Amino acid sequence: MTKWLFILACGATFAAPAQVTAQSATNEEIAIIRAEIGELMRRLDRLEQASATASVSVQARAVEAEQFIVIDAGRSNTSRVEISGDLRFRHEVIDDAAFADRQRQRIRARVGIDAEIAENVNVGLRLATGGDNPASRNQTLDGGFSTKSLGFERAFFEWQINDSLDISGGKMPNPFFRSGGHHLIWDNDVNPEGLALGYSRGSWFTNVAALWVDERSSGDDGMMFGGQAGYTGTLGQGAHFTAGVSYYDYRNTQGHEAIFLNVNSGNRLDANGNYLNDFNELELFGQLDLTVSDRPLRLFIDYVDNTEADDADTGLAFGAVYGGLDGQGTWEFGYAYQDLEADAVIAAFTDTDFSGGGTDGKGHVFDIAYGFADHWSLAFKYSINERGGDERNERDYNRLQADINFRY
Numbered sequence: 001m002t003k004w005l006f007i008l009a010c011g012a013t014f015a016a017p018a019q020v021t022a023q024s025a026t027n028e029e030i031a032i033i034r035a036e037i038g039e040l041m042r043r044l045d046r047l048e049q050a051s052a053t054a055s056v057s058v059q060a061r062a063v064e065a066e067q068f069i070v071i072d073a074g075r076s077n078t079s080r081v082e083i084s085g086d087l088r089f090r091h092e093v094i095d096d097a098a099f100a101d102r103q104r105q106r107i108r109a110r111v112g113i114d115a116e117i118a119e120n121v122n123v124g125l126r127l128a129t130g131g132d133n134p135a136s137r138n139q140t141l142d143g144g145f146s147t148k149s150l151g152f153e154r155a156f157f158e159w160q161i162n163d164s165l166d167i168s169g170g171k172m173p174n175p176f177f178r179s180g181g182h183h184l185i186w187d188n189d190v191n192p193e194g195l196a197l198g199y200s201r202g203s204w205f206t207n208v209a210a211l212w213v214d215e216r217s218s219g220d221d222g223m224m225f226g227g228q229a230g231y232t233g234t235l236g237q238g239a240h241f242t243a244g245v246s247y248y249d250y251r252n253t254q255g256h257e258a259i260f261l262n263v264n265s266g267n268r269l270d271a272n273g274n275y276l277n278d279f280n281e282l283e284l285f286g287q288l289d290l291t292v293s294d295r296p297l298r299l300f301i302d303y304v305d306n307t308e309a310d311d312a313d314t315g316l317a318f319g320a321v322y323g324g325l326d327g328q329g330t331w332e333f334g335y336a337y338q339d340l341e342a343d344a345v346i347a348a349f350t351d352t353d354f355s356g357g358g359t360d361g362k363g364h365v366f367d368i369a370y371g372f373a374d375h376w377s378l379a380f381k382y383s384i385n386e387r388g389g390d391e392r393n394e395r396d397y398n399r400l401q402a403d404i405n406f407r408y
Helices: 002-020 027-074
Strands: 081-094 102-118 121-129 148-162 166-172 191-203 204-214 222-234 239-250 280-292 293-308 314-321 331-340 363-372 374-386 395-405
Touching: none
Parallel strands: none
Antiparallel strands: 081 102, 081 395, 102 121, 121 148, 148 166, 166 191, 191 204, 204 222, 222 239, 239 280, 280 293, 293 314, 314 331, 331 363, 363 374, 374 395
């Protein structure tokens, strides 16, 4: 369009002079004028082509930049990282026949970061309050408002090789299924260290792990090799069950120093504080989930036998949980009975609340919880226990716990 406007302008400019001087102009002069006009037209053609090329280039670069921005946003680190955590504030009253009554307040605070490194690979870190006790993140409020400790509770990876097989390693979440979520062998706060593999196909599942319990520079390392196999089936009216067997083989344990030795450990020790027995724990478990009056009901049973001990070697727990916390105004009620003999399991890894923690305790536990909101609840637990029977020093141990829980 610009070229043709220029031609018209040139035509208007040269038309009148051409008419006036037509007879006096020579053919040579007319040829010169025509050549100049032709050169101007060629220059205009080149300018238009350059302008069109620049326009296309700008548009292409704009599209490329837009695509880059979209791709970069899709790969943004913030879109692949999830932060979560919880806070529990607890008041508890302890009535131990061997000591004076005790009241204390405790907190448990945790914050975790999970990042998706690839489509099938995640890594996780979690910080938590508490000391180095492997089975408790509780921090007692005392010491004149002193600063409380914080440490790595988890540092692990998860690799989902395919729909059936996954591998995890590091200081990781417990890879083993726990019937009813109960703590006969493993406390809720235990995060073992090592490598684990999980496999599932149809209704069958398997979990195996090699865990480093104690690295020793002067002797063989303390290890645990564990395996678990289970089956999940469906019953009528939407009910389903899970049943299975586990075997935990501790290596280089007997004759070695007890893990986190304290007065309430429960395991039998020699005069030097070393284990009298090895621990090869055979577990049988079952869980039944069904619905009663439109509310979920879970029944569970868990049994363990230490095949390396001659006596005080078994543990049994069974119970039920009715209801569930899934929003404002929801509630749940639970009951459990447990009898855990002195050398049935490693005392350092079992529940730290039941009968004061560790093994060699039995009794009942009642708990109830109410949800104020989706991530805010109030819970009460009352334990009526006895401990010390295998030591021939049996005594009553009762504990009341009131918790306010927040999750984010």
